[in-house]
Amino acid sequence: MATYITLLNWTERGVSAYKDTARRAEDFSAALNKLGARLVDIYWTDGPYDLVCIIEAPDDETATAASLQLGALGNVRTTTLRAFGREEMRGIIAKAAG
Template identity: 45%
Template sequence: MATFVVLMNFTEQGIKSVKQSPDRAEAFTAVATKMGVTIKSILWTVGHYDLVTTVEGSDEAVTTLLLTLGMAGNVRTETLRAYTAGEMKAIIGKLG
């Protein structure tokens, strides 16, 4: 399973209904589970991003999940592929 860090910002629609944000996070987690994606964390943040989420799943499943999330119109996402220390050691081990 690949790990992704998802940085999110509320859209105008999302901030207008910010009180429902925790409920939307629960719904997002339920949809993710059905798609075979594990939500490791959802954090509301103060600063450049409004939420930071860590997810695990296949590239295809995570992409489908995030497109589904985007279609709801409450957040915009920026996604980073993340690697554990073990994964990074394996990558570095392949360097010439």
């Protein structure tokens, strides 16, 4: 499975319902599972982003579908980054080197 780091910012709607954020995280995890993906971890953060999620998904299309579903709820805006682990990066380097 591919790894994705999703940076989230609350919308006005999301922050006004901050008391529900833990439940919304559980709902997001369940929605990911239905798509064949997995919420590895979630962190509530200080700074430019309100939350950071680490997600595993079988492909970019699944990760994008998850972001669309989440964004459609109106509580957050997302920025998703494809992340590569150490072994994946070694393979990329080997491929680039020819």
